[in-house]
Structure formats: structure tokens, C-alpha cells
Amino acid sequence: MKILDIPRTTDNVQFNIDILNKLNVDFIVQHGTYTTTIITEEGKARYMMNQYNNRVFMCANLIKTDVLKSENAKQIIEAKYLKSNFGVSQNVNSYQAKQVLNIDISSAYATCLYTNGLITDKTYATIKSLPKTERLPCVGMLATSHTKFYYRDGECYNVDVFRAPTAPVFFYLIDEINYIMQQIQFLLGVDFIFYWVDGVFFNYDTPPEKIQMIEQFLSDSGYDYKYEDVQDFKIDVDPKKMMLKMVKNNIPKQYIVGKDDVGESVKNYLNDLLKKQTNQPNINTIK
Amino acid sequence: MAKNKTLKRIVTKTGEVRYYQGPKRLKNKAGQRKWVKANSSAPAQTYTKNELRSLQALKRYNEAWKFNGIQIQPIYIELLKKLAVPISKAKNKDLSTLVDKKGNKIFNNFVDVIRMIDAKAKSDKKFLQFCTEVGLPNYRKRDYKTFKDNTIRSIVDFIDLLNTESLKNYTLVVWDPQGDEHRGRVKAILALRDFEIMVGEAIQSVAKNSAFLRFCYDYTLNIKKREIMVDLTDRKELKDLQDYITNEGNNKGDTTSISDKYNDVDIEISFS
Numbered sequence: 001m002k003i004l005d006i007p008r009t010t011d012n013v014q015f016n017i018d019i020l021n022k023l024n025v026d027f028i029v030q031h032g033t034y035t036t037t038i039i040t041e042e043g044k045a046r047y048m049m050n051q052y053n054n055r056v057f058m059c060a061n062l063i064k065t066d067v068l069k070s071e072n073a074k075q076i077i078e079a080k081y082l083k084s085n086f087g088v089s090q091n092v093n094s095y096q097a098k099q100v101l102n103i104d105i106s107s108a109y110a111t112c113l114y115t116n117g118l119i120t121d122k123t124y125a126t127i128k129s130l131p132k133t134e135r136l137p138c139v140g141m142l143a144t145s146h147t148k149f150y151y152r153d154g155e156c157y158n159v160d161v162f163r164a165p166t167a168p169v170f171f172y173l174i175d176e177i178n179y180i181m182q183q184i185q186f187l188l189g190v191d192f193i194f195y196w197v198d199g200v201f202f203n204y205d206t207p208p209e210k211i212q213m214i215e216q217f218l219s220d221s222g223y224d225y226k227y228e229d230v231q232d233f234k235i236d237v238d239p240k241k242m243m244l245k246m247v248k249n250n251i252p253k254q255y256i257v258g259k260d261d262v263g264e265s266v267k268n269y270l271n272d273l274l275k276k277q278t279n280q281p282n283i284n285t286i287k
Numbered sequence: 288m289a290k291n292k293t294l295k296r297i298v299t300k301t302g303e304v305r306y307y308q309g310p311k312r313l314k315n316k317a318g319q320r321k322w323v324k325a326n327s328s329a330p331a332q333t334y335t336k337n338e339l340r341s342l343q344a345l346k347r348y349n350e351a352w353k354f355n356g357i358q359i360q361p362i363y364i365e366l367l368k369k370l371a372v373p374i375s376k377a378k379n380k381d382l383s384t385l386v387d388k389k390g391n392k393i394f395n396n397f398v399d400v401i402r403m404i405d406a407k408a409k410s411d412k413k414f415l416q417f418c419t420e421v422g423l424p425n426y427r428k429r430d431y432k433t434f435k436d437n438t439i440r441s442i443v444d445f446i447d448l449l450n451t452e453s454l455k456n457y458t459l460v461v462w463d464p465q466g467d468e469h470r471g472r473v474k475a476i477l478a479l480r481d482f483e484i485m486v487g488e489a490i491q492s493v494a495k496n497s498a499f500l501r502f503c504y505d506y507t508l509n510i511k512k513r514e515i516m517v518d519l520t521d522r523k524e525l526k527d528l529q530d531y532i533t534n535e536g537n538n539k540g541d542t543t544s545i546s547d548k549y550n551d552v553d554i555e556i557s558f559s
Contacts, residue, residue, distance in 0.1 A: 079410075175405075180398070182401055186354070
């Protein structure tokens with residue numbers, strides 16, 4: 001079967017679905033976090049956000065195998081969580097400073113997996129050997145999920161929802177790192193500026209005793225950390241997005257959070273198509 | 288020779304107040320704070336306006352709950368009370384001093400308080416839940432034996448919850464079934480009222496003998512943003528409220544529950 005790889009944009013995916021519907025061709029849309037694949041008898045068109053090296057998938061498999069063997073993971077997976085109704089999101093305000101302090105936890109998710117007995121020494125070493133840009137996706141694959149929309153005669157007749165059984169472990173890791181960040185935020189008090197995943201930014205003039213408390217807390221919790229040189233730090237917050245600019249280790253960086261989400265946009269488009277149909281498809285959840 | 292670190296307060300000829308720690312002049316804010324702390328029992332008229340503010344802040348700090356000396360929001364105490372944590376045993380209102388029967392600290396870090404509350408919120412749906420009850424027109428003609436009590440509560444009771452000491456500074460945010468946001472107490476309470484009226488009318492249109500509605504809202508607390516949130520977004524737009532009545536039945540004495548239609552509310556309908 002031929003596979004065609006195309007950059008994932010909402011327009012690209014919509015165009016393909018609309019064409020196939022007009023042609024009354026049978027097809028399946030498999031929509032996941034990083035990839036949307038349209039499968040016909042003729043071949044596959046794969047719309048991708050990123051392309052990862054094979055070592056990412058190999059490492060992800062190592063993690064999954066370890067996690068499925070781990071007793072602690074079984075408890076995490078079996079715990080029946082209701083949705084969280086105790087929010088912890090940050091109240092980020094616009095901020096600007098010539099220089100700020102920044103502590104980054106080294107290999108945060110890998111260490112969290114390791115300190116909680118979810119992976120072996122060998123897997124821990126493998127994750128740590130990967131560059132930072134590959135570490136998060138290989139851990140994130142614990143929560144692989146996709147939805148399959150089956151089309152016939154221009155209408156969707158069936159929907160399969162798949163979520164990896166190890167997904168709760170990934171959400172547990174996110175929670176754990178979030179707790180670490182929240183404790184640091186608490187210790188910093190008025191000197192806290194902002195945290196993002198595994199790095200926290202705070203006032204350059206923070207009293208040394210506060211910093212010592214943070215270092216002690218991280219060491220006691222089993223996390224290695226490092227300080228980064230951050231200059232020309234600026235956060236701009238408006239109702240639609242947050243823009244973060246800084247010069248980190250002499251490299252200018254800019255991040256925009258909450259502006260665009262192609263995956264979500266494609267999902268909304270697929271759901272809107274369903275709503276317009278007169279016949280509603282069967283929806284099955286596969287775990 | 289050790290330097291003299293005595294805290295001094297000097298009023299200049301122009302009336303300016305300066306603070307010194309030994310030979311070093313302190314910033315005004317830090318000086319005021321230290322001076323007030325060291326002289327908190329001095330007569331009120333001896334303080335400047337800014338010192339009075341520092342004194343009030345000091346009093347608030349002394350009366351507040353803390354963790355390792357760091358002030359915490361009262362909402363945490365309310366939530367810990369719900370978890371039956373023996374907070375009255377804390378020394379100087381400091382949660383870090385709480386110990387269990389074996390003498391071990393209950394909370395090593397403040398995040399352990401958050402973890403405990405979070406775990407409960409995730410596992411027990413009723414932990415953060417508030418219920419209101421509404422009598423439909425038919426309620427007056429009801430068979431009294433059908434209902435456990437005769438008291439109808441309403442959305443107004445939500446205001447009592449918002450007026451508690453721990454939530455009085457919180458903003459209520461409600462998302463209606465269409466997903467539109469209503470922020471602020473008046474707008475959000477009106478959105479809740481409109482929601483309850485809409486549900487009541489929809490139920491009445493198919494079941495005239497519906498008499499009593501109970502709405503249990505699973506609110507979300509965002510402590511950092513000081514927000515209390517209720518998301519009523521319609522999760523099943525393709526299924527009407529009326530369909531639930533048709534499917535479940537509405538005989539006298541029956542009770543129907545709708546828990547999967549809207550995000551943060553369970554609805555219970557009683558029939559007479």
C-alpha cells in the first residue's frame with residue numbers, strides 16, 4: 001500500500017475528506033495526537049505534525065514494556081479517577097525583566113518514571129541518552145490515542161475510539177511534575193514568576209535562603225536540576241494567547257501558547273461533519 | 288568586633304521616616320515591616336500611615352493559617368476540614384506542625400496538602416458538589432409522602448456558598464450549555480438560573496407530573512486564580528432532555544437521573 005506523507009494542516013485534511021466524500025469513496029480517517037491518516041483502498045495519506053527518529057519509537061516501546069510489568073503502574077492504571085475538579089492552572093501575568101533565575105529539572109519525566117519504580121535502570125539510561133526534543137514524545141507515547149472515522153457513500157457510519165491502557169501513567173507523571181512545580185511556587189511566594197512543564201522562572205533578587213529551600217526540596221525528591229542563564233525575559237499575556245520571549249544561554253527563544261491547535265481543529269471539523277449527518281454512526285470505545 | 292544591628296527609626300526635620308539596621312539604611316517597606324514587628328504593642332497614634340498598614344498586615348498574618356510560616360489561603364483549611372484532618376491540633380495555626388498518632392508529620396511539604404485534596408477531588412465526586420432543589424408548578428399538588436422533606440432550596444443558596452469566608456473573594460464562572468462563558472457573580476448566577484428554568488421547562492413539556500428537580504453541581508476550584516467554575520456545556524447535543532424522560536419513564540413516585548448530558552451537573556427528576 002502506498003503511503004504519502006504530508007504536513008498536517010486543517011486545510012489539507014479538510015480538502016482530502018471533502019474530495020473523498022464527493023466521490024463517494026469508502027475511506028477511514030484515523031486521527032491521533034501527532035498524525036491524521038486517511039486510508040482508502042488505493043493507499044494512505046498521512047498528515048504529520050512531526051517526524052521522529054526510529055529510536056524514539058524504540059525507546060517508547062521499552063518504556064511501555066517496563067510500565068506494563070510494574071506493580072506501581074498497575075495501581076495507577078487501576079485507580080478509577082473521576083475527572084479532576086480541583087484546578088491547579090497558573091495565574092500568569094505579563095512580566096518583563098532584564099535578568100531572571102531559571103531552574104530546570106533534568107529529564108523530569110524520565111526521573112519521575114524511575115523514582116516511582118515504573119521503569120528499569122536500563123530504560124532510564126536509554127531515555128536520558130536521547131536529546132531533549134525526543135525525550136518528551138517517547139514518554140508521551142504512553143498516552144497514545146486515536147479515533148477512527150469510517151466513511152461510506154459520503155457519510156460516517158462508524159467511530160472507534162482507541163486509548164492506550166498506559167495513558168493513566170502518563171497523566172500521573174504530568175500530575176507529579178506539576179506538584180513539584182507547585183511546591184517550588186509556594187516556596188518562592190512573591191518571587192515566583194512562572195513555570196512551564198519542568199522549568200521555573202523567578203526573580204533575580206530572590207533571597208538565597210528561599211533558593212536553598214528549593215534546592216533541598218528537589219534533592220530530597222530525587223530530582224537533578226540545573227540553572228540556566230536567562231536574559232531579556234518577557235511574558236505577554238492576552239485573552240487568546242501567552243507569548244514568552246527570552247535569551248536562554250545566549251540563544252533567543254520565543255514561544256506562543258494557546259494560539260493554534262491543528263489537531264483540535266481537525267477533530268472539531270470531523271465532529272461537525274457528524275452533526276450534519278442525518279444518520280448517526282455507532283461509537284465504540286476500545287482500550 | 289561585631290557590628291551593632293539595632294533597628295533604629297529616625298524622623299528627619301522634614302518629617303520623613305527612615306529606618307536603619309545598624310549603620311545600613313533599610314528600604315522603607317522592609318523598615319516599616321521590621322519596625323512594626325518589633326514594636327507591635329506601641330500606641331496606634333505613634334505609627335505613620337504606612338506603618339499602620341504594615342501593622343494591619345502583621346495582624347492578618349498572625350491570624351491566618353500558615354505552612355512553615357508562609358501564609359496560605361483559607362480555602363485549603365475548609366477543604367482539609369472536609370477531609371477530617373485534625374487541623375485544630377496545629378501549633379500557631381501552622382499546618383506543618385501537624386503530626387499523626389505515631390508522631391510523624393502529616394504534611395512534609397505544602398504540596399502534600401494539595402495532593403491530599405486533589406486525590407479526594409479525583410476519587411469522590413461529591414467532595415466538591417453543591418446541590419440546589421427546585422419545585423415545579425406541580426409540586427404544590429404533590430403527594431407529600433413521595434418526598435423526603437418539604438423544603439425547596441434554590442439557586443440563591445449558591446450565593447451562601449460564595450459568601451463563606453473561604454470563597455468570598457472568588458469569581459464564579461459558568462459555561463452555559465452552548466459553551467458561552469458567564470463571568471462574575473451576577474452574570475453567572477443568572478446563567479445558572481436560566482439553565483434551571485430551561486431544564487424545568489423541557490421536562491414539563493413532556494411530563495406534566497414532574498414535580499421536583501434536584502441539580503447537583505460539581506464545581507471546580509481554581510485556587511490560584513481564585514475562581515469557582517461550573518461547566519454546563521452540553522455533552523450530548525444529539526440527545527434531547529425529553530428523550531431521557533421517554534426512555535426512563537415517569538410514573539408516580541419514580542425518580543430519573545440525568546448525569547451524562549451536561550458536563551458538571553447531575554439532574555434528578557421526581558414525579559408525582
